[in-house]
Amino acid sequence: MDNSILIIGAGVAGINCALNAAKYGTHVYLVDDTPSIGGMMARLDKTFPTNDCSICIEAPQMYEVDNHPNIDILTNTEVRKVKKADGGFSVRLIKKARFIDEEKCTGCGACLEACPVTVPDELDGKIGGVRKLISIPFPQAVPNVMVIDPDCRYGRMRDKGACVGGCVVDCSQCRECPIALCVAACRKEGKDAVRLWQANKNINIAVRSIVIATGIADAKPPRGLYGYDLYDNVVTYTQFERLMNAGGPTGGQIIRPSDRKHAHRIAWIQCAGRGLEGGVPYCSKVCCMVATKQSIITKEHDPQVDTTVYYNDLKAYGKGFWAFYEKARENGVKYVRARPYDVFEDPETKNLTVRYEDLDSGELRYDEVEILVLSTGLVANSRNERLAKILKIQLDKLGFFKEKDPISAPLETEVEGIYVCGGATGPIDISESVVQATAASLKAVSPR
Amino acid sequence: MTEEIRIGVFVCDCGSNIAGVVNVPEVVNYAKGLKNVVFVDEGKWSCSVDALSSMQESIKEHKLNRVVIASCTARTHEPLFKQTVKEAGLNPYLLEFVSIREQVSWVHMNEPEIATQKAKDLVKMGVAKAALLEEGEEIRLPVGKDCMVIGGGMAGMTAALSLANQGFKAVLVEKRPQLGGLLNLISTVSSDKELLSAEEIVRGQAKLVETHPNVVVYTNAEIENVDGYIGNYSVTIKSNGTRNNFDVSTVIVATGMRELNLEGKFFYGSDSRVVTQLELEGILKNNQLGDVKNVVMVNCVGSKNETRGCCNIGCHVSIKNALAIKRVNKEAKVYILYRDLSMVKEEHFHIDAAKAAGVKFLRFPDDRYPEVTKDNENLVINVYDILSGRAFLLSADLLVLTAGFEGDETIEKIKGHLKVSSNAEGFFQERHIKLGPLDFPADGIALCGCAKNPKTLKETIEEGMGAAMRVSIPMNNGYIEAEGIVADIDLANCNSCGLCWKRCPYGAIRVNENKEPQVVKALCKGCGLCAADCPKECISIVHYSDDQVLAQVEAALEENPADKIIAFVCHWCALGGVDMAGVSRLQYPPNARLIRVMCSARVSIKFIQRAFDLGAAGVLVAGCEFPTCHYISGNYAAEKRVNRAKKILAKKGFDPDKLWNIWCSAADGPKFANTMREMVRELHLAKEV
Known part of the structure; x- marks a missing residue:
């Protein structure tokens, strides 16, 4: 049996799983189907509850992975076939053409x-x-x-x-x-790295164990939900995160998609779509803190901006989360227990009016805002289904990878030697992903 | 005899990325004239395989003993060039990296002459530093294969078993007479299928631990002393009245948590009908529920207030126990009074199950907890329900309080033994809340389970395994290794003031019996905070010594100092911001000459002072944006020091407003570029330098 392990997915879970295993002394194939490692975390602006800059803390780990002699990174690569062999697995990967010679390209631009x-x-x-x-x-x-x-x-x-x-x-x-x-x-430039005739390439590897770290996806709101896809200034919480990000398309300017002007009244609708057709039926754990983070950062950009969070049950479950929520309120973020009904756009100003029931008073109210952010929650990756078939393991009814026995054997799947961690198990935050990734790396390198 | 310094300079064109703006042949010619330089080469792509091997040949052919690379950015390419010179037989610490793409050609695209001048300056600074470079080496500290696990609950037992299964020895220390911790007190654990008996889980795990040949269990045990650091902890414990001494290489802390004391709240302590959820677990476990008819649960007691956060598990536990009561006594009325229902994924559907079983939910406002009174010895609960907008009067023959949690009472002692810290809620503080959730700042000590914060059984088991992995890495390798960039103390001038070992974020400086500080080099991360703070200037940092940094300052200010800004930039975030500005092709004034340090905490007042003495127009200290710091808290130290430097500068007659600092994230190219523009404007600098 080959002593290598395969990690599928190179977001923060896959990266931490790889670093732990590699430092332990095990050779790792770290595979991701996108062109770069980093996953969702690389696109975030800040992380709650400390407002650490996301890429500042993740990039050093990414470079560490890149330079570690025990890690082979395979980006733009998918898992196609997995067979049990020799106590481990033989795996066929397909490296999708990126039409670039990776050895020659220096990223010069x-x-x-x-x-x-x-x-x-x-x-x-x-x-x-x-x-x-x-x-x-x-x-x-x-x-x-x-x-x-x-x-x-x-x-x-x-x-x-x-x-x-x-x-x-x-x-x-x-x-x-x-x-x-x-x-x-x-x-x-003296290079010849662009390869317009590049074809997909098969790669066969043998590994002793496999860790699924394929992550999670943000739920796309169904068209028309609170005006999404109908009105320009209704965005999802991931889009808003990019709007705040100094490395994002607006250079960190919180401006409206409709007229690229700074927004002065911004509201978040939490659990957007819960209980509605196409919405996420469960609590996704992180969105309350994401909205808290986003509203605090918005206030840091400009304290004059009016920020309101419409929520029902506040999920401030982790270490320092409650204090983070209190910080937001001290900074002037308004939290309103509300049941939002619908949203109208003023065709001229492109402002949005939210009609909602204030749960504390039971009254029906109207608020006008300039950007409306929908916290739609987290859902299983659509590609999980295909991967589960290839790995011959099951998904739970929500589409996440199923653990054989979550209590006595967490992170194990029905197939011995295949483990799961991070967002592939369900809604989760970064630190919990790192914990699971570390635990899964132990399983993957340990004798069976 | 000191060896002759023979510096080779390799200037990269980066295709046209550098050469399209900077006149590279001119820089090459200029470099040839610099002191100690014996060889200069221009490369089209210095990072290409051919160029690397030709670089290695040049090193051998010209007997180069220092190398300066002028190309892209150290953040991405330094490891490659280090490896290259190492393969050519040169110590990799004799390499100096100069960034003329991100810091020059990409950000001064329209000013080729000025860009060329800046590139020359940067090369000169690199050469000046290179002449003073000294060899460094990776440092290894041997680590044995044994670990002490403190706390024999589920986290500790899981950690011990995980270690033992890999062949490591685990010493499990438990203060109570038997293993199991909090789980011993609990009746059931909910899983995705059905309720599991906690006792079965805990006894099963304890048996595996107790019978494993690689685990030694001490019960009724108290830790009396812990001394040392990774690789050589010596421990004294007292177990069942006997004192034991043993040595271990690593430590895992898994001391768990306890319910808050609710004495006096809602008649708790004076009325036996008022219990906590944990006490209810005991009642359920021992089938002592009897014939209760009205059960009222109040959630968030003692939590979600000014002093304490959400307990993470209370909603889930209250619903589980409400269902358990319903199962025993179908006729019982059960009310859950709550603020927010905080349930994730499948757990969320337990709410529906509880509602279907007849459990009633009433939601009270955050600032209006239910009131409990007694009416003829009957407990009466007055609760205002937000959702129906009215108050209810409930009578209860069992009132269950969902209490918050705090860390175990042993936490204070253990903090002293291991020199680690805790937060205001009485839980241990991990190294980094996101990316270091299982570590303490010092290597070789891991943290897991409810000692960190309250969590579910599943999360606890995962953390136990994860913590085991963290300490397994050095134990499996047999050593820990530190990069060669470490502190070195010359005791000649040391007056044992203690600043260095008190302030070291990693516990890497220890004092011996003569009160002399000593660096445990394998634990040192090379931030340089100690060196910058040392009042006697006894501490030197490999690759960032005072002499080396000052040589850069001096070289930068040799010509036209009045137009130049000296910018000390931390390697991690601030340089990331500089690189981001480069990648984004943000154009900004070319006045700054950047000097890389690993952490902004390395910048001593002496460096700043020297720059002003030599006539610098301004000085910038740039570090990571708060609260991020690659070295835990270096930027906080740097901020304090900059403020101190301003006062000193003012006393010496310099304008303190010429000393700037920014805290810049690696994503924030615009911030760095704007700072450059602002500095040039505020300091009234001529553009052409």
Whole structure:
């Protein structure tokens, strides 16, 4: 049996699992299906309840992973096949083409400047974030190399043949990108790292154990929920987080998507969608503290901004969380126990009126705000289902990976040698993810 | 005889990223003229495989004994170049990294001449420092394969078993006569399937622990003394009346928690019908519920107020116990009076189960707790329910208070033994709330379970395993290793003032019997706080010695000092902000010459003073944004020191307003760029330097 372990997912859980195992002396394959390690935490502005800058504390860990001799990072890579073999597992991975030679690319960005096609960023599109078709996922990305998005707006690049000549629109005829400008720019720099003909690559590895650390997803509000997707200034709590982030598309300016003006009245609706069709039916644990954090930071940006949190049950469960909530109130954040009913937009000002029942008084009230943030909760990753099939393990009824026996054997799955940690087990915060990741690393390296 | 200094300088074009702005051949020529420089090379891509091997050849061919790399940023590329020079046979601490991309070409794109001048200055500063560099080495401290686990509850038992299963020896110390901790007092634990007997869980685990050949259990035990640090703790305990001494390499703290004392609240202590949830557990466990007809539970007693946070488990426990009562006595009326129902994921659906079983929920306002009175010896609870908007009068023959928790009473003693800290609520304080949840600042001591904060059984078991992993790493390797950047104390001038060992965040400085401080180098993280604080200047930091940093200051200010700002920048966040400004191509004035330190706490007043003595226009100290600090609290120390420096400067006739500081996150490129603009404006600096 090979002595390596495989960790699927390289967010904060996967990173900590990998660092612990590697420091213990075990070789680790750290696989992520996105182009960089870092996961959700790399995109956050701050972490509650201390308001530590998220990337400031995560990036050193990312570099540590990158430099650790016991860790092989495989980004843009998916797990395709897993078979029990030799007391462990034989695993087929597929490294998706990123159309870049990872060895040669230095992340210098010359190609990025040359690329003529700008598209809305997946994460930041709603709040004005854009990227080029060739891009780096975020400034602290590891590995620090480019990735080409095959979804050109003129069509989809094929797996082979890529852009030049392979696109649905023949690129030699394409006025946007007539001569594969990125290739030329890279060559001009003395490199030749852009590989428009790169194909997916199979990689076979043998490991003794597998840790699932695929994380969690923020729930997308159903269209129309409190005006989401209908009104410009209704955003989700993850979009708002990007809005606050100095490394985000607005450089940390809390401005309205509709007119890019600073907002002076901002409200959060907690448990948005609970009990409604398409909403999250359970408590996601972290959203109360996320809203508390966001409202405090908003006040730090500008104390004059009026901030209100409409909530029902406050979840301030962890160490220092209650004091954090009290800090928010001291700083002037208003917490209103409320049941919001609906939201109307003023077509001229694009301001939003929230109609809600104040639970303390039982009265129906109206508030006008300039940005409305929906705390929609956390849900299982949609890709869990496919991975569970490949690993031959089960998901629970909410779509998270099922533990065999949560009390006496936490983090173990039905298959011996496959463990789970972090957001893959359910809603969880960063420190709990790190705890589980550390515990799972112990299971993964221990004799069976 | 001192060896001849032979410095090689490698300047990278980074394609056109540097060479497109900076006139690299000019920088190369300039470097050739610098003292001690014997070889200079320009590389198209210094980080490419070919360039690296040619660098190694040059090191050998020209017998280089110091190397300066002028290229991108140390934050991402220093490990690569360190490895490269190491493979060429050079000690990696003889490498100095100069950033002329993030700090020059990317941020002064439209001013090639000024950028070239700045690049030259930075190379000169790097060369000046390189001449003084000394060899460093990774330091190893042997660590044995035994661990003391303090506390024999579920966290401690799990930790001990996890260690024992890996072949390590675990010494489990429990103050009570039997293992099990809080779980001994509990009737049932809820799982996703059904209620489990706590007794079965605890006895099963205790048996595994007690019969494991690698675990030694001491019960009725009290710790009398703990001395030492990772690798060599010596412990004295008293167990069942006998004193025992033993040595261990690592320690896990799992001392658990206890319910708050509610004496006097709601007739608790004077009326036997008023009990806590933990006492109710005992009643349920021993089938002593009897014929209760009306049970009222009040949640959040003693918690969620000015002094104490949410107890994390009370909602869950009250619902579990309400259901348990309903199971024993279907006719009993059970009310749960609550503020917020804080239940996650599947747990959330327990609320529905309880409602279906007939448990009634009433929600009282945060500032209006229920009132309990006695009417002819009957307990009467007056509660205002927010949701229905009216008050209810409930009578109870059992009133259950969901009490908050605090750390175990042994916490104060253990804090003294291990030199660790706790918070105001009586729980131990972990190294970092997000990324160091199982560690204390000092290596080799881990923390788990309810000693940290209240948690569920599942979370407790996970923490027990996690803490075991944290101490297993050095035990499995047989050593801990520190980077070569460490403190070194020269005792010649030391007057045993004690500042260094008192302030070291890692307990890496210890005093011997002669009151002399000594650095346990393997524990030192190299922040340099001690060196900057030492009034006698006895402490030197490898790679960041006073001489080396001052050489950079002096080199930077050799020409046109009145236009220049000396910026001391911490490696972790502030330099991250600088790099972010570079990556974002934020253009800012070129007046600053950056000097990297590992932590802003390294910047001693002497450095600042020297810069002003030499005529610097301004000095900036940039560290991590509060509360983040890679070295726990270095930025707080730096802030205090900057304030002190201002007073000193004022006394000496300098303008203290020329000393600036910023606390900048690694994401905040705009903040650094703006600070540069502001400084240039406020200090009225000419742009061309």
